[in-house]
Amino acid sequence: xxxxxxxxxxxxxxxxxxxxxxxxxxxxxxxxxxxxxxxxxxxxxxxxxxxxxxxxxxxxxxxxxxxxxxxxxxxxxxxxxxxxxxxxxxxxxxxxxxxxxxxxxxxxxxxxxxxxxxxxxxxxxxxxxxxxxxxxxxxxxxxxxxxxxxxxxxxx
Amino acid sequence: xxxxxxxxxxxxxxxxxxxxxxxxxxxxxxxxxxxxxxxxxxxxxxxxxxxxxxxxxxxxxxxxxxxxxxxxxxxxxxxxxxxxxxxxxxxxxxxxxxxxxxxxxxxxxxxxxxxxxxxxxxxxxxxxxxxxxxxxxxxxxxxxxxxxxxxxxxxxxxxxxxxxxxxxxxxxxxxxxxxxxxxxxxxxxxxxxxxxxxxxxxxxxxxxxxxxxxxxxxxxxxxxxxxxxxxxxxxxxxxxxxxxxxxxxxxxxxxxxxxxxxxxxxxxxxxxxxxxxxxxxxxxxxxxxxxxxxxxxxxxxxxxxxxxxxxxxxxxxxxxxxxxxxxxxxxxxxxxxxxxxxxxxxxxxxxxxxxxxxxxxxxxxxxxxxxxxxxxxxxxxxxxxxxxxxxxxxxxxxxxxxxxxxxxxxxxxxxxxxxxxxxxxxxxxxxxxxxxxxxxxxxxxxxxxxxxxxxxxxxxxxxxxxxxxxxxxxxxxx
Numbered sequence: 001x002x003x004x005x006x007x008x009x010x011x012x013x014x015x016x017x018x019x020x021x022x023x024x025x026x027x028x029x030x031x032x033x034x035x036x037x038x039x040x041x042x043x044x045x046x047x048x049x050x051x052x053x054x055x056x057x058x059x060x061x062x063x064x065x066x067x068x069x070x071x072x073x074x075x076x077x078x079x080x081x082x083x084x085x086x087x088x089x090x091x092x093x094x095x096x097x098x099x100x101x102x103x104x105x106x107x108x109x110x111x112x113x114x115x116x117x118x119x120x121x122x123x124x125x126x127x128x129x130x131x132x133x134x135x136x137x138x139x140x141x142x143x144x145x146x147x148x149x150x151x152x153x154x155x156x
Numbered sequence: 157x158x159x160x161x162x163x164x165x166x167x168x169x170x171x172x173x174x175x176x177x178x179x180x181x182x183x184x185x186x187x188x189x190x191x192x193x194x195x196x197x198x199x200x201x202x203x204x205x206x207x208x209x210x211x212x213x214x215x216x217x218x219x220x221x222x223x224x225x226x227x228x229x230x231x232x233x234x235x236x237x238x239x240x241x242x243x244x245x246x247x248x249x250x251x252x253x254x255x256x257x258x259x260x261x262x263x264x265x266x267x268x269x270x271x272x273x274x275x276x277x278x279x280x281x282x283x284x285x286x287x288x289x290x291x292x293x294x295x296x297x298x299x300x301x302x303x304x305x306x307x308x309x310x311x312x313x314x315x316x317x318x319x320x321x322x323x324x325x326x327x328x329x330x331x332x333x334x335x336x337x338x339x340x341x342x343x344x345x346x347x348x349x350x351x352x353x354x355x356x357x358x359x360x361x362x363x364x365x366x367x368x369x370x371x372x373x374x375x376x377x378x379x380x381x382x383x384x385x386x387x388x389x390x391x392x393x394x395x396x397x398x399x400x401x402x403x404x405x406x407x408x409x410x411x412x413x414x415x416x417x418x419x420x421x422x423x424x425x426x427x428x429x430x431x432x433x434x435x436x437x438x439x440x441x442x443x444x445x446x447x448x449x450x451x452x453x454x455x456x457x458x459x460x461x462x463x464x465x466x467x468x469x470x471x472x473x474x475x476x477x478x479x480x481x482x483x484x485x486x487x488x489x490x491x492x493x494x495x496x497x498x499x500x501x502x503x504x505x506x507x508x509x510x511x512x513x514x515x516x517x518x519x520x521x522x523x524x525x526x527x528x529x530x531x532x533x534x535x536x537x538x539x540x541x542x543x544x545x546x547x548x549x550x551x552x553x554x555x556x557x558x559x560x561x562x563x564x565x566x567x568x569x570x571x572x573x574x575x576x577x578x579x580x581x582x583x584x585x586x587x588x589x590x591x592x593x594x595x596x597x598x599x600x601x602x603x604x605x606x607x608x609x610x611x612x613x614x615x616x617x618x619x620x621x622x623x624x625x626x627x628x629x630x631x632x633x634x
Binding site for chain 2: 003004006007009010011012013014015016017018019021022023026030035038039043045047048049050051052061062064065066067068073074075076077078079080081082083084086088089090092094095096099100101105106107110113114115116117118119120121123125127128129130134136137138139140141142143144145146148149151153154155156
C-alpha cells in the first residue's frame, strides 16, 4: 500500500480550499443548472437528503427541483486517500444554507419562533477522483479532478 | 484630499495604465518625476496615508477590467499598503511585488487573510523580498512555496514557476453568462428521505455502527483492529451556532440543562493535534499534525478526545445514515455518512456530529476479520458542531418560507406520474396557487413553463376562476 507524502497532504489541502470555494459559488449562481454538472461525470453517484441521483444528468435534475441557495461554509476538511496516485480526496463540509429569500420573505404574521425561512445546517461529503480522460489543461496541474461521490444532508 | 488632488491621481493612473494589456504599472513610484512635479505624496503604509486607497479606487473603475498590477520596487516594508487591494480589485489575476522589502507572512496576509483575499489570483511574484530570499538561502524553498500556495488556492504561477495543484472543470465565474435565463422554484420538488443504503447489505452497515459507536464510547483502544494500518483520521469543530437551534432557544432551555457546561476548548485543542477545520487552521505544521495517519496514531488521537456517549441502540431516530459504493482505481469501497448526536462527558451536554467513513470489506485473515469486523476503515472524518434537533431529517416535504403549503402524500403520488422537470414545475405552481392539475398545466403552458410568469399570470386572473379550478384542502398537509 502506498503511503502519503507531505506533498500529497499539501496539495489535498489546497485543492479542498479551491474546490469548496468554486463549488458553492457555482451552486449559488443563477447559472448553476448549466455549470454545476461540470464538476461531475456520467458515473458519479450522489444522494441529496437520502434521495439518489446519478451523474451529470442527475445533478441537473436535482438542481431544477430546488429553490435558489446561499451556502456559507463554516468548516471543511480533506484527506488524501491512500491507494492510488494521484490519490482520491475525501472532503467533508459543514455549513449553513439559506433557500429562497430567507427569513425576511416570511409572511408578516409569522411567529417569532418559527424556524422556516432561516438557514439550515448542511453536511456534504465528496469523494474527488482524478479523471484519467481529462488531461491537465494548465502547467502545474497534477490532474483534473471530478466528483465521483457526493452525499448531502440537512442536519439542523 | 481635495478634488483637485484626486483628479491629478486620476491623470497619473491613466498615464500608468495599459488598457490593451489590462495592466496597471505602479512600479518605482518614489522615483516618478511626474508625481514629484505635481507634489503628490507617494503612498506609504502609514495609517494616515490615503493615497493607496485613492489609487486603488481609481483602478477599480478602469475599463476593461484590470487584470494585472505591478507594485515592484517600491521599497514596501509593510503589507498594510495593500490592505484595500482585495476590496477594490477582488478579481485581480496577476500581482508583482518584486524587489520590495517584505519580510514576514503577516504582510502577505493583508491580501490573503480574513480581512480580504485575492480569491482569483493566478500569478504572484515575490522575488527579491527577504521573505522569499531568506527561505531560499536556508534551503527552505519548499516551505516558502507551500506557505504562498496555501494562502492563494487559485495560484497557478509563483515567481515564474508553475504551482503543483489539482484542477477542476469549473466555470470561470467572471466570464460565465446565463445560457438562458431560468426561474428557480420557490418550493422543494424533493422530499427529505430516510436513510439511503445501496450496494451493500443494510445489516452490514447497522452491525458496524452497533459495534463501532459503543466501542468508541467505552473502549476506544479496542478500535485498533478496525482501522486499516494506513487509515486516515481527523476531526474538526464547527463552532458556529446553528441558526434554527438558536431560534428554538435550545442552548438556554430548561429541557437541556447541561448545554451551558459545554466548551469548545477540549475539541479545538484536544485529540493530539487539535481541530482540523481547514478554513481556520493556520500553518502547515498544524495541517499535518491534525491529520492522523495509520491506525496507531489514530488510536492515540481518538483516545485524547473528550469522552462521548452515542445512543445508537436506544434512539435510532436520532441518527441518519447514507451509504453507497465508490470506485477507487480497481477497488470498490463504501462511502458512509452518518449524522447524529452524542452526550459529551463530563459536561453531559449534547453535541451534534457528522462522520464520514470510507470502508472496505475486511480481507480474510486480517486482524479485523479475526476480531469479527466485516469491514475495515480506510478513512474517518468527524465533524463536531453545536446541537441541532434530529427533526432536521424527519422524512417528508420541506418548507422554504414560513406559511408555505406542503403537498399531501396523495398529491405527490398523483404528480409522480409526470416526468421531470414538469413534475417539479407543476408542484411549484400548485403549491403557490392551489390550482388543480388542468388549470396549473394550462397556466404553465401559456407562460412557456416559466413558474414565476405562470404565478404572476394567475394572480391577475384568479378572481375570475371557478371554484373547481382549485384543489380541495386535503390536497395539502394541515
